Amino acid sequence: MPLEPLFIFIRKKENTATDLSCVVTGILLAFCLPVTVPYWLVAAGAAFAVIVVKMLFGGRGKNFANPALAARAFLYAWPMLMTTFVSPLSGDRISIFSAQILRGGDFTEVIDSITTATPLKELKTGVMPAEGLFDIFMGNVGGCIGETCSAIIMLGGLYLLYRRVITWHIPVMYLGTVAFITLLFPLTGEIFDYEFMLAELFGGGLMLAAFFMATDYSTSPTTAKGKLIFGVGCGLLTVFFRYFGSYSEGVSYAVLLMNIFAFSLDKVTRPRRFGIGGKKYYDEKR
Amino acid sequence: MPFSFFGGIFPEYNKENTSASPVIEMAQPSEVALPLLQHTGAPCKPIVNVGDYVRVGEKIADSEEKLSAPVHASVSGVVTSIEPCPHPSGTKVQAVIIKNDFEDTSVPGCEEVTDDFENLSPEQIISIAREAGIVGMGGAGFPLAAKLTTAYEKKIDTIIINGSECEPYITADHRAMVEYPRKVVDGIRLIMHCLGGKTALLAIEENKPDAIATMKTTAEGTGIHIVSLKTKYPQGSEKHLIKTLTGREVPPGRLPMDIGCGVFNVDTCASLCRAVKKGQPLIKRIVTVSGSAVVTPKNLLVRIGARYKDVFEFCGDFYEDPYKIICGGPMMGLAQYSLETPVIKSTSALLAFCSDEESFEKESACIRCGRCVRSCPMRLMPNYINLYASAGDIDECVKLNVSDCIECGCCSYVCPAKLNLVQVMRMIKEKLKRKG
Numbered sequence: 262m263p264l265e266p267l268f269i270f271i272r273k274k275e276n277t278a279t280d281l282s283c284v285v286t287g288i289l290l291a292f293c294l295p296v297t298v299p300y301w302l303v304a305a306g307a308a309f310a311v312i313v314v315k316m317l318f319g320g321r322g323k324n325f326a327n328p329a330l331a332a333r334a335f336l337y338a339w340p341m342l343m344t345t346f347v348s349p350l351s352g353d354r355i356s357i358f359s360a361q362i363l364r365g366g367d368f369t370e371v372i373d374s375i376t377t378a379t380p381l382k383e384l385k386t387g388v389m390p391a392e393g394l395f396d397i398f399m400g401n402v403g404g405c406i407g408e409t410c411s412a413i414i415m416l417g418g419l420y421l422l423y424r425r426v427i428t429w430h431i432p433v434m435y436l437g438t439v440a441f442i443t444l445l446f447p448l449t450g451e452i453f454d455y456e457f458m459l460a461e462l463f464g465g466g467l468m469l470a471a472f473f474m475a476t477d478y479s480t481s482p483t484t485a486k487g488k489l490i491f492g493v494g495c496g497l498l499t500v501f502f503r504y505f506g507s508y509s510e511g512v513s514y515a516v517l518l519m520n521i522f523a524f525s526l527d528k529v530t531r532p533r534r535f536g537i538g539g540k541k542y543y544d545e546k547r
Numbered sequence: 548m549p550f551s552f553f554g555g556i557f558p559e560y561n562k563e564n565t566s567a568s569p570v571i572e573m574a575q576p577s578e579v580a581l582p583l584l585q586h587t588g589a590p591c592k593p594i595v596n597v598g599d600y601v602r603v604g605e606k607i608a609d610s611e612e613k614l615s616a617p618v619h620a621s622v623s624g625v626v627t628s629i630e631p632c633p634h635p636s637g638t639k640v641q642a643v644i645i646k647n648d649f650e651d652t653s654v655p656g657c658e659e660v661t662d663d664f665e666n667l668s669p670e671q672i673i674s675i676a677r678e679a680g681i682v683g684m685g686g687a688g689f690p691l692a693a694k695l696t697t698a699y700e701k702k703i704d705t706i707i708i709n710g711s712e713c714e715p716y717i718t719a720d721h722r723a724m725v726e727y728p729r730k731v732v733d734g735i736r737l738i739m740h741c742l743g744g745k746t747a748l749l750a751i752e753e754n755k756p757d758a759i760a761t762m763k764t765t766a767e768g769t770g771i772h773i774v775s776l777k778t779k780y781p782q783g784s785e786k787h788l789i790k791t792l793t794g795r796e797v798p799p800g801r802l803p804m805d806i807g808c809g810v811f812n813v814d815t816c817a818s819l820c821r822a823v824k825k826g827q828p829l830i831k832r833i834v835t836v837s838g839s840a841v842v843t844p845k846n847l848l849v850r851i852g853a854r855y856k857d858v859f860e861f862c863g864d865f866y867e868d869p870y871k872i873i874c875g876g877p878m879m880g881l882a883q884y885s886l887e888t889p890v891i892k893s894t895s896a897l898l899a900f901c902s903d904e905e906s907f908e909k910e911s912a913c914i915r916c917g918r919c920v921r922s923c924p925m926r927l928m929p930n931y932i933n934l935y936a937s938a939g940d941i942d943e944c945v946k947l948n949v950s951d952c953i954e955c956g957c958c959s960y961v962c963p964a965k966l967n968l969v970q971v972m973r974m975i976k977e978k979l980k981r982k983g
Contacts, residue, residue: 320912322964478917482917483916532927535797535925
């Protein structure tokens, strides 16, 4: 977590635009990276997000996919770095990490840190994670920088809803779909295993994605109906990737895939024309 | 209220300036300019000559066309010229200029009183409305006689009276309902009588509780139902008022009468009452004069044809040179380019704003937030229309039903990128009109 301001600082240097939208991208990218990744990886991801995903496609509002998520997908070219998580508060190791970075050392060699699995990794095998549900909810587990503490993320999401920055459609449908499927078909084999469902909801990057990433204006539909379908699509794909994909996490690919459908969804969910269709209250022959 | 409509916005209403100030009759101007086109439809031809003496209420211009309304002299005096004059729409229109002699001599028979209108036939009421030059006073200025004729022929089943006045600042209809409830009610009864309707719905937004209370007591036992509506812009739009009250939607390119509804403005009703009961043609109307640049905002009873400069002078003139003058409300009104422009039959408000209220924010790129889609009461997608318009693809804009746009301005109001969405829509509609 303490590295976050540094990430932002690095990101800011990438783009001199004053609208701060690149800062949002930067923060979101930082949020979906493990705390142990080296700085050069962050810089590469940020450059990819802004230059390739955003600027090459026409700048703000015209990017085809969420820049932060696309960058994360791009950074999976270094899977070792991207999937090494340390367990939170596993000693006063931050300083050692920093020293290692300065010396250009490789993080995976830092033996002092305790690497850990994310709750999702354990869930994938059909066992409940060793941490309790409460720890998962409060973020006392391994994971990317900004995805672990569902409690705080939900507070942030509620704030966005309250300020009407986002609407309820995508988060509700997204979380609802995931909850529905994981409740009916849990990997533990036990139907209506609500503990499994809650762990799936709070354990990975789902909360962060549902409130802060899937709701990205540029890459989600603008109609209410489109948003509903978009949310359901994200949910279905997330569970699909989590159950059958090679990684334990599926959120980012689900959202990225649905991003591509944003325009098409707008087209098929165009609102009904005023005065055409709907209920008939009058004599047509009039 | 059985229904509501999709979209809409909640702007600041700023009606406090004038909502409690009684209507004052404005001093007669020394000269009036009466444009020959003050309504939707065909312009009139003058039937007086330069040098003629005209009296108050004398007809000075008429037309053979069905969709038209004659113009009457609003002061007595000599016709000094018939010349092009600035018009609120931004163009120049032929106007009869009358120099006021302040005698206020009226046409004989102008004071004739017909009290029992129960004996009047629908045709008689329509012809009185026509002769009195009454037009819809809510803004569009659709000739009342033409509307009544169509409504009569189509045998409408719902009479709706529009007292919602959803535009910010304007309080003209509000004051009319509070101060002349009798006239409004009698006007509505005339329309009901004319169209054979037993009931009428008078819709008032709930931000005018005094008007609702007054109308309720006055309309007791007349078959007029007062409906209090949620305050939401554009509630006063004809189509959306019908949608809210009846659930019906006016199909594109059709009239409200096609779905059995006739919508009339409250002030139009009061004017009809004056025409029938007192034989008085439409020569005065209530105008709200407000805005930050006006020293004493007022509701004025203005003689039609009075120029803006006289109206503003009567209201204590300006604090400073106004940055912008708007005829009508701030949402749909038209910016004016000359203080020589006269008040016409459909002028409900004159607003003048100081330069510190100017906000010229730069347009930035659309971020696809979809607020315009959510706010558009016609359920259009302004974001995509703007996208295709900027690419010059008008055919695609037509497919997105750009012609349905009622130009209410909700999309521009909510746009965080400050895009001129409604302006783009108007531009395309204008282009389409020229293409034919």
